[in-house]
Amino acid sequence: MSLNVIDLIKGQLGPALVSQAASQLGESESGISKAIGGMLPAVVGGLANNSDNPGVLDAITNASSSGILGNLMGGASSSPVISTLLTSIFGDKISGIVNAIATYAGISNNSSSSLLNLVTGATVGSIGKYAADNNLDKSGISNLLGEQKGIVSSLLPAGLSLASLNIGDWAKGYKFDNDNDTIRTTASEEPKIEVTRSTTAAGTNPDRNNNEGGGSIWKWLLPLLLLIAAAYFLWKQCDKKQTTTTTTVTDSSASKTDSAATTTPADTSATTTAPVAKTDENIDLNGVMLKGYKGGMEDQMITFLKSGDYKNAADDATLKDKWYDFDHVNFKLGSSTELEAGSQGQLDNLVAILKAFPDAKIKIGGYTDKTGNEASNVKLSKSRAEFIKGALAKAGVGAQVLEAEGYGSKYAKVDAKASDAERAADRKMAVRFAK
Incomplete structure (x- = not known):
């Protein structure tokens, strides 16, 4: 099975970067995430369509040493290499792509343009690495x-297709055939309407000359297909919000219950609570405002400590079931010592909480998904937990961290063959109070 390079790149475009980009560009996180989801397959498709282009190959070869992955927010947007590369693969159609993505994601054209540079930098950098x-x-x-x-067109999100990015005849160079892995570039080819992730497969476009006066079946069929796709997408979104699962797992001396959405990571708690709404706001820590999410890790931990439940807990057995997932602490792909941009802020919040409640003790847990070698997964998750413990010690609260454990994929719930986005729910760091 061929390597899907999009899975490589997603490690660079995680929640931390989405949050940072949203803050810097003045857009919503959902809009930024939606735009990235649309751009990524298009950029990979553009590179694939230029796989023999010397300029493309040179850019990828040199990307590993350019340091672009370490400075996506700053380096990609101003890099002449990225600008030249985009012109090489998309020509004068860049503005059309920017406009289409901006409309699709509900963001400004300026934000869309900056994100196109960022996604291209992440793509070239990841492939180069x-x-x-x-x-x-x-x-x-x-x-x-x-x-x-053969796979790019099938990865476009619902509501966006290669045809919807068609400006003039640009899409003709990006008709990827899943059956024979060839690119259709003949002059006689009519555009094919592709509605991805829909219950209705797109058909080939009939010859327009068969309808007098330019009338076409697409006058009613295309809106119908788009309505079906939109209805399916809305149904899936409602289904995601309503469907939760509760799984009870046991660590070396205690049990852990996660309440997680079936397709996206959710904040962990001991009971079957509803998925947490990611509303960015100030969290009150005894008069000090921490930046966090309403109902997120910090909010839940502070509420628990203020309630007196920790102080009144007789022993560790009464605390073992309540875990909290980090919302923003993420490690770079395959690393146990390098955090993604934006992760330090939540570690600082945890330090502030522990300093405000010096009697509180915690335990750190690291987890992976089901892919890869399990021995390596356990080692990686353990190293990541130890890294966080060490970071807290450097910040002066090490005495309050009793233990750091790595569980690998032992408690992973998502199948190894699932998409990277679905498996992300199992790749997390968590913390619980301990005695």
Whole structure:
């Protein structure tokens, strides 16, 4: 099975970067996330369609040493390499893509343009790092890009298709065929309407000349297909909000209950609470305002401590069932020592909470999804938990951290064959109070 490079890139475009981009660009996190979801397959498709382009191969080869992955918010938006690369793969159609994504995601054109540079930088940087790590030369990179041609169109989110990004004849170069992995570029090809993740498959476009006066079946069929896709998308969104699962797991000496949405990570608690609404606001810590989410980790921990339940807990057995997932502490792909941008803020919040309640003790837990070697997963999750413990110690609250454990995929719930977005719910760091 061919490597899906989009899975590589998603590690660079996680919740922390989405939050940072939303704050910097003045957009909602949902709009930023939606735009990235639409741009990523389009950018990978553009690179795949130019897999033999020397300029593309040079940009990817040099990306590993450029440091672009370490400065996506600043480096990608102003990098002449990224601007040149976008012009090379999309030509004069860049503004059309920016406009289409802005309309689709409900963000400004300026934000859409900045995100296109950011996503392109993350894509080139991730592929370049993979190539360097696996000793791929330009021929190997070209083959890797070529392998993406059969999967790109199927990864576009609901409500967006290659056809919807068509400005003039641009889409003709991006008709990826899932059956034979070839690109249809013949002059006689009529555009194919693609509605992805819909219960209705898109059909091929009939010859327009068969209808007199330019009348076409698409006058009623295209709106119908779009309505079906929109209805399906709305139904799925409602289904996501209503469906929760509760799974009870046991660590080395206690049990842990997670309340998580079926498709996205959710804040963990001991009971079957409803999914937490990610509303950014100030959280009151004894008169000090912490930046966090209403109902998020900090809010729940402070509420619990103020209630007196921790102080009145007789022993660790009465605390073992209540865990809290970090909302924003994320490690870079495969690393146990490098945090993604935006992670430090929540660690600082945890330090502030522990200093405000010096009698409180905690335990750190690390978890992975079901992919990969389990021994490596346990080692990685343990190292990440120890890293957080060490960071808290450096901040002066190390005595309040009793233990740091890594559980690998032992408590993972999502199948290894599920999408990366679905498996993200199992890749987390969590904290609970302890005695």
